Amino acid sequence: METLERIKLIYSFTDEDASNLRYLSVIMKSNANDFISGVYSFISNFQDFSKFLPDDEIKNRHQEKLKLWFAGLFSGTYSNEYLRRLKRIGEVHADIKLPSHYVSATMNYIRNYIHDIILKNFQNLDKNKIDELIVSVNKILDINLDIIISSYIDEGKFYIAATKFETKIVKFSSKFSYILDLALIISLIIATIMVFLLFAFEIYDLAFAGGNFETTVVDILGAMLIIWAIRELLEEEVKKLQGHKFALSAFIGLAMAALLRKILIFTLAPRKSTEVAILGFLVLVLGIVYWLMNKSPKS
Ligand code: HEM
Incomplete structure (x- = not known):
């Protein structure tokens, strides 16, 4: 400035x-x-x-x-x-x-x-x-x-x-936004640890508490999807802290992962075909947006 x-x-x-x-x-x-x-x-x-x-x-x-x-x-x-x-x-x-x-x-x-x-x-x-x-x-x-x-x-x-006042305001907001970015990174790390715990809990449930094999596999797959999406978000946040532009498409990726996880879970439940269809449609829309955003990364 x-x-x-x-x-x-x-x-x-x-x-x-x-x-x-x-x-x-x-x-x-x-x-x-x-x-x-x-x-x-x-x-x-x-x-x-x-x-x-x-x-x-x-x-x-x-x-x-x-x-x-x-x-x-x-x-x-x-x-x-x-x-x-x-x-x-x-x-x-x-x-x-x-x-x-x-x-x-x-x-x-x-x-x-x-x-x-x-x-x-x-x-x-x-x-x-x-x-x-x-x-x-x-x-x-x-x-x-x-x-x-x-x-x-x-x-x-x-x-x-x-003006000097503008300089101060901009300096303050850029510091504030830096702190927010750091807080976001810490929250994302905590969220990843929690999903890993969920992951471990599913395996424990299957091994010792007689959990359903099919449900456990689907839950684990869902947790892995979320971990993958959080990892993408973390990477983008770190890039942003290093001065690069934030790729908004990481958020779309996370939303898609969350919806896909829901679809995986719903496919096991009887009489949920309408919900699965709606979620499928949403994933399709997000997929198109994701593709459009990545088609020309510069713009
Ligand atoms: C010290 C060097 C130069 C100065 C001070 C200078 C100055 C300017 C200024 C004042 C403008 C108008 C900006 C505006 O619209 O607000 C401009 C535009 C432009 N300059 Fe330069 N220029 C320099 C070098 C060059 C060189 C070396 C070239 C090309 C070989 C060039 C090509 C252009 C072009 C194509 C435009 C846009 C013209 C238009 O469509 O209106 N300039 N330049």
Whole structure:
């Protein structure tokens, strides 16, 4: 979770940097068209340039947005809204599967381009001032690259909080959800132990208390089904704790296992054919949902 204040702190981006960048805005605005032609002649060398920017409509739109982004670098005001826009740029590029190297290489070109403009247009300035301007440009470009590439790495994880209060709430809920996940794992382990006890009890009942052989076999099969489903759930929960996405299909698996267990038990009881038919239908529906969910795991 990030706020602009934190990013500024990390990069030691001060009000001085903001005013340096504002100082450059007039000269940069007058070079905006030249900037676009420079960037485009640079990125047109990328092997699949025309795959990403296939026609004039998309190119024009991109150029307009690139121009706005360029002007934004020198606006001098960098709010959380600015951060959110950068995150969105990263997401748009990630969505079209643009290799992140292309963005980094283009940023490198842009850095050199801006340095050249400063060196050409501010020869009359003190050397220290020129160095300061360049340092501020480097900071804002690094911040841009950082945010854009971060939203490439994990779109879901990268989150920008609007206020400190929001930051606290989100931190609290993520800790709370972590504790809930741990509690769930412990409950699942206890549930597995209980099913194992049931398992042992069935065998004891058969061996020493004269239990019905057929019923015992079916009960044991049912218990094994439940253990298998709980194991799947446990595995998913552990994966979630390790930062992966939770596969909802594990729950569907558990529901199917529970229904199949009931069917196994009902098949032994006389006059239960309607219930068995209903349960069979439910298993069929859950099976279709399970299949659809696993058909395309990414979506
Ligand atoms: C530093 C490098 C780059 C910057 C700052 C940048 C900036 C932007 C911006 C501001 C947008 C609009 C995002 C939105 O809709 O909110 C965008 C979209 C896009 N960018 Fe880039 N871009 C960069 C590099 C590239 C490169 C190297 C390519 C391709 C070779 C590319 C292709 C595209 C495409 C295809 C879109 C979507 C255009 C659309 O359909 O509207 N970008 N970019």
